[in-house]
Amino acid sequence: MSERGHxxxxxxxxxxxxxxADFLRxxxxxxxxxxxxxxxxxxxxxxDIDLVVLDLMLxxxxxxxxxxxxxxxxxxxxxxxxxxxxxxxxxxxxxMGADDYLTKPxxxxxxxxxxxxxxRRATGDAARGHILAFEGWRLDVSRxxxxxxxxxxxxxxxxxxxxxxxxxxxPQQVLSRDYLLEQTHxxxxxxxxxxxxxxxxxxxRKIEQDPRQPRIIKTxxxxxxxxxxxxxxxx
Amino acid sequence: xxxxxxxxxxxxxxxxxxxxLIGIQLITLPYFLRQxxxxxxxxxxxxxxxxxxxxxxxxxGDDHAELARRLSGQLQRQVAxxxxxxxxxxxxxxxxxxxxxxxxxxxxxxAGWVVHMTAQxxxxxxxxxxxxxxxxxxITRSVRLFVSAAERLGVDVNSPPMxxxxxxxxxxxxxxxxxxxxxxxxxxxxxxxxxxxxxxxLRTLLTRLRLRLEYIEDPEQRGRALADLxxxxxxxxSTLSFARDDANQEQPVRVDLAKLLYTLVxxxxxxGHEVIYRGPESLTVVARPLALQRAIGNVLxxxxxxxxxxxxxxxxxxxxxxxxxxxxxxxxxxEQLEAMFEPFVRGDPARNRGTGGxxxxxxxxxxxxxxxxxxxxxxxRPEGGLRVELTLAAPFAA
Numbered sequence: 131m132s133e134r135g136h137x138x139x140x141x142x143x144x145x146x147x148x149x150x151a152d153f154l155r156x157x158x159x160x161x162x163x164x165x166x167x168x169x170x171x172x173x174x175x176x177x178d179i180d181l182v183v184l185d186l187m188l189x190x191x192x193x194x195x196x197x198x199x200x201x202x203x204x205x206x207x208x209x210x211x212x213x214x215x216x217x218x219x220x221x222x223x224x225x226m227g228a229d230d231y232l233t234k235p236x237x238x239x240x241x242x243x244x245x246x247x248x249x250r251r252a253t254g255d256a257a258r259g260h261i262l263a264f265e266g267w268r269l270d271v272s273r274x275x276x277x278x279x280x281x282x283x284x285x286x287x288x289x290x291x292x293x294x295x296x297x298x299x300x301p302q303q304v305l306s307r308d309y310l311l312e313q314t315h316x317x318x319x320x321x322x323x324x325x326x327x328x329x330x331x332x333x334x335r336k337i338e339q340d341p342r343q344p345r346i347i348k349t350x351x352x353x354x355x356x357x358x359x360x361x362x363x364x365x
Numbered sequence: 366x367x368x369x370x371x372x373x374x375x376x377x378x379x380x381x382x383x384x385x386l387i388g389i390q391l392i393t394l395p396y397f398l399r400q401x402x403x404x405x406x407x408x409x410x411x412x413x414x415x416x417x418x419x420x421x422x423x424x425x426g427d428d429h430a431e432l433a434r435r436l437s438g439q440l441q442r443q444v445a446x447x448x449x450x451x452x453x454x455x456x457x458x459x460x461x462x463x464x465x466x467x468x469x470x471x472x473x474x475x476a477g478w479v480v481h482m483t484a485q486x487x488x489x490x491x492x493x494x495x496x497x498x499x500x501x502x503x504i505t506r507s508v509r510l511f512v513s514a515a516e517r518l519g520v521d522v523n524s525p526p527m528x529x530x531x532x533x534x535x536x537x538x539x540x541x542x543x544x545x546x547x548x549x550x551x552x553x554x555x556x557x558x559x560x561x562x563x564x565x566x567l568r569t570l571l572t573r574l575r576l577r578l579e580y581i582e583d584p585e586q587r588g589r590a591l592a593d594l595x596x597x598x599x600x601x602x603s604t605l606s607f608a609r610d611d612a613n614q615e616q617p618v619r620v621d622l623a624k625l626l627y628t629l630v631x632x633x634x635x636x637g638h639e640v641i642y643r644g645p646e647s648l649t650v651v652a653r654p655l656a657l658q659r660a661i662g663n664v665l666x667x668x669x670x671x672x673x674x675x676x677x678x679x680x681x682x683x684x685x686x687x688x689x690x691x692x693x694x695x696x697x698x699x700e701q702l703e704a705m706f707e708p709f710v711r712g713d714p715a716r717n718r719g720t721g722g723x724x725x726x727x728x729x730x731x732x733x734x735x736x737x738x739x740x741x742x743x744x745x746r747p748e749g750g751l752r753v754e755l756t757l758a759a760p761f762a763a
Contacts, residue, residue, distance in 0.1 A: 143569050149576035187565050213561070213568045235571035235598055238579055282649045283620040285628045285658065289635075332631050336624050 135180040135249055136160045140170045140196070141211070142188050150183070153238050159245075167191035179206065181249055183241070184228075186212045201227025207252040209244055211236070229260075229272055243314070247271075247295060261364040262298045264357075265346060267337060269298055276337075289314065290333045293326065297347060297357035306354040330355065374508070375501035379494045386493055390486050397482075412452055412468040420464055421445050421456040507535045511542065518546055520736075522553050556608070564605050571598055606659065607708065607725045607732070615653040622657070622686065622757075623648045626679060629662055638669040644679030650686060650757065652737055657757075660733035661688060663726035664741070664753045668692040672750055686739075686757035696745040705743060706731050730755065 137159045141147050144165070151161040162179070164170040166188050173179065182200060186193035193210060200206050210231040229248045232241055251271070260272040266279035274291050276284050286294065292314040297305070310326045334341040348356050371377050436455070437444040443458035455467040510527065517524035526543040529536050574594055581587040623645050633640040661677075668675035672692020680687045697705065704710050709724040731741040738758030746752045 143573070145573045146569065146576065149573060153576060153579055213564050234568040235575040235594065238576055278621070280649075281619055283618050283654055285620065285625040285654055287628045287631055290628075290631075332627070335627065 134158045135245075136162070136178050137245065138170065138173050138179045138182045139163045140166070140182060140188065140193075141185040142166060143185075150238070150241075154242075154245075157242055167196050170196060174206075181207045181209065181245060181252070183209050183211065183245075186210055197228050207248045209241070209248060230274075231272075243292065246313075247299070250299065263362045263364060264298060264301070264359045269294060271295060284336055286336065287332070289329045290336070293329045293333055294337075297355075298361045301357045301359065301361040304350050304353045304356050310355065373501075374505045375498045378501040379497040382493050382497045383490045386490055387486070412470050413466070414468075415466050416459070417456075417464045417466050418462060420458070420462075421447065421454070421466075507531060507538075511538065514542060518549070522546070522549050560605055560608050564601070567601055568598075571601070603659075603663075603725045603729060607729050615655050617651050617653050619649055619651055620654045620657075621647055622650045622652070622688075623679060625654060625658060626661070626677060626688070629658065629665060630677060632662075633665055633669060633675070639674040640665060640669065640677055641675070642677045642679075644677075645681070648679060648681055648686070652757065653733075656733045656736070660730040660741075661690070661755060663730045664690045664755065667726055668694070668751070668753070671695070688755040688757070690753040690755070691746060691750060693750045696749060696751045697743070699745065702743045702745075706741070 134157075137154055139147055139150050139154070139161060140163070141150070142165050147163040147165070151163050154161045162173045162176075164173050167190055170182070170184075184193050184197055184200075188196070197208055197210060200208055208228045208230075210228040211234055212231055213234055229251070230244045232244060260270055262269045262271060268277045269275075270277070274286075276286050276291070276294065278284055293310065296310060296313045307326050314326065314329070330347065331341070334344050334347060337346055338344045346358055348358050350356050369380075371380060433444045433446045436446070436457075440457060445454075445456040447454050447456075449468070451470065453469045455469065457465040457467070459465055514524075514527045524546075526546060527539040529539045529543065531539075571594060574590075578587060578590055578594070581590060624647065626642055626644065630640045630642045665675055665677065668690050669692070672694025674693055676689070676691040678689045678691075680689070705727050708728045727741065727743075734741050734755050734757065739756035742754045742756070744752050744754070
C-alpha cells in the first residue's frame, strides 16, 4: 500500500501509542509516537510530519497548550483526543486551533476517516479555514456544527455530518454512491452500517427548503449526487 | 397569617409602630381631656365689667331664668342673665337704679379641638408609617440581596460572591455567606478533579480495548465485544455526567429543537427501535443542545427499553415548549412514579436487566430540564403505557 502521510501520535499511555500506531500503519500511514510535549518536539524537529493526533490530558505541558503552540507556529493539522465531549466543545470553542476532535474511546475507523478528511483539507488548494459557507448555511468542520443563516444550530447525526462534509469539500462535482460510502464510513459492517440513501434523505430534510425538490444536493441520473451551490471557505 | 398581619417586613414594622403610637395616645387621652376641661373653664374669661345706670334692655330675654332666680336669691338682688352673641351677660341690680354688667366669653368650646387632635394623631401615624416603611425597606433590601445570592448559588456554585458592603451586620453576614460558597466550590472542584481522574483512567483502558477489538477476527465475537464496550462507555458517561452536573457546563445557543428531535429519532431508528415523531418541522429555541439531546435520549431509551415503541411529540403552545415521550409498555405503579427520579433507582427491581443502564437516566433528564427552567413529569396513560413530559421554559428565539 502506498504511503499516505506521516502521522505523529502523542499520548501518555504506551499501550495506546503502540496499538494506535500499529493500526494506522496497517492502513498505510507512516507513524511516529511521543509520550509528551518534549518527545513531540523531538519528532517534529526530525521533520516531515503531516498531521498530529494529540491527547488532551498529558503530563507536563498539556494538550491544549501544545495544540495552541502547534497550530500557531507551524500550522500543522491536529486531531485532538479527549475524554469528554463537552470538553472537546470547550477546546474548539476556545479556538485552540484543533482541526477536529474525537472522544475516547473512539472507533479507530472513525479516526481514519477524520485523518483522511483533515489531510485532504490541509493539502487541498483552498486556504485552510474551519467554516464552509453555502446558500446561507455555515458548516464548522472543527466543531462539527451546522448553523443556519440566523445563527441557529441545526443538530446533525454523526452520519449526516460526515456526508455533508464530503459534499461541501467537493462541491459542484458528481459523486458516486460508492465514493460517498467509502468516504463516510469505510466498509464497516454491523448495526451502524446505514445506507448513503437514508443519510441523504435525512440530510435533505434538514437543509433543503423542499426535500422532495432538492436544490442543494441534487440527484444525478445514473451517476450519483452533486452538491450544487458554490462553497466558500472562511477562517 | 391572619388577615390583619401583613406579609412583608415593611408592613409589619409600620403596623407595629402605628399601633404603638395610637396606644400611647389612648393612654394619655383621659389626662389630656381633664386638662382640656380646666382650660375651658379658664378660657371663659371676663370680657368687661361695668356699672350701668339703666336696666338691661327688654330685648334681653330670660335665657337662664332658673340661674337668674337662684343668683337673685343668693345675692338678695335682682339678677338677669342673657346671651348676647358669643358672650353671656349677667346683670345685677345695685342701689339707686344702677346695674352691674358682667360680660363673660362663654363660647361653647367647639368640636374643633377634637378634629384638631385627631388630625394631629393621624398625621403622626402617617409620618411614622412612611418612615418605618422606608426603614424596613432598607433592611429588607439586604435580605433580598441574600435571597438572590442564595438562588444564584443554588443554580451555579461558581456564581460571583456577594459584595461585602453596607452595615456591619450585613458585611458580616455576607462574609459568612461567601465563606460557605467558597467551601462548596472547593468541595465541588475536588470532586470534579477526582471524577476527571477516574474518567481519564477508565477511558484509557476502554480506548485500549477498543483498539484491540480491531484484531478480533471472529465477526460475531467482535460485534458482542463492541456492544459490551459501548454499554460500558455509556454507563461511564452517564454516571460522570450526572456527578459533574454537565447540564450547567454547556453554553446555551440558538438551536432548532425539531431538528434535534429528528436526529434522535434517526439515531434510535438506526439502532433498530421504533420511534415515531409528531410535531413541527422546525422550532428554534435557546438551549444547551448536548444536554437536551442527552435528557431526551435518556427518556427515549427507557421508552423503547420498557415500552417497545416510543411516540415522540413536540408542542410549543402557550409560550412553553413541551416534549412528550409515550410508550405502549406496562407503565409504572403510581407510588413508583416520583421515586423514578431518585439516582440509581430503576423500574425493574432486580437491577439485572440485560439492557444495561445505571438508573441515572431520569435524574439526569430532570436536572437538565430544570436547568432550562422546566421539569420532567411522569404519568401513566389512561390507555396504558407511560407518558413522560419534558418542559422547557427556554426563551424562544425571534
